[in-house]
Amino acid sequence: MKENDGKLTYDSVMETLRKYPPVPTLLRQCVIDYKLPNSDFTLEAGTKVEIPVYALQHDPEFYPDPDKFDPERFTEENKAKRHPYVYIPFGEGPRICIGLRFGLMQSRVGLALILSRYRVKLHSKTITPIGISPTAFLMSSNNTIWLELEKL
Numbered sequence: 001m002k003e004n005d006g007k008l009t010y011d012s013v014m015e016t017l018r019k020y021p022p023v024p025t026l027l028r029q030c031v032i033d034y035k036l037p038n039s040d041f042t043l044e045a046g047t048k049v050e051i052p053v054y055a056l057q058h059d060p061e062f063y064p065d066p067d068k069f070d071p072e073r074f075t076e077e078n079k080a081k082r083h084p085y086v087y088i089p090f091g092e093g094p095r096i097c098i099g100l101r102f103g104l105m106q107s108r109v110g111l112a113l114i115l116s117r118y119r120v121k122l123h124s125k126t127i128t129p130i131g132i133s134p135t136a137f138l139m140s141s142n143n144t145i146w147l148e149l150e151k152l
């Protein structure tokens with residue numbers, strides 16, 4: 001907020017959803033035979049397709065130094081340089097998340113309310129580095145994240 005004239009921007013929420021998309025893969029089913037551009041491969045109608053959201057959002061071709069948390073990636077200028085479909089935490093197309101705007105706003109308001117009233121630290125019970133669960137269907141940490149909230 002200090003860096004943005006006291007305003008809470010969406011950029012840090014967007015960068016969080018890039019690094020940790022709650023839905024790491026999207027599912028689709030091909031409805032017509034479709035020849036992939038620049039290849040001899042044809043997807044046949046009926047084929048189930050998994051779209052790797054997590055992998056796209058960590059591809060260094062689109063996001064250099066992908067593990068770095070850098071909200072600057074979401075300035076209007078930087079966004080314009082990327083293909084829009086390499087950032088799809090809410091999906092895309094006719095079945096895109098119906099709660100996209102509400103989800104973004106809710107995360108922002110929730111964070112603002114907590115961070116304006118409390119100093120948040122990791123509790124010593126939390127095992128670090130925090131890893132991603134390899135078995136959960138939705139993005140989850142591999143261990144409980146314990147936080148310590150101190151009233152400001």
Ligand code: HEM
Nearest residue numbers: 022023026089090091092095096097098099100102103104
């Ligand atoms: C940060 C919060 C959220 C994330 C990351 C998220 C993510 C997603 C994703 C990835 C999809 C699948 C889209 C696709 O297949 O292309 C989806 C679908 C959907 N989401 Fe969300 N969502 C969020 C919040 C919400 C909220 C707040 C609501 C409702 C108030 C909501 C309601 C729905 C519904 C109804 C669908 C199914 C849409 C359809 O199939 O036509 N989501 N969401």
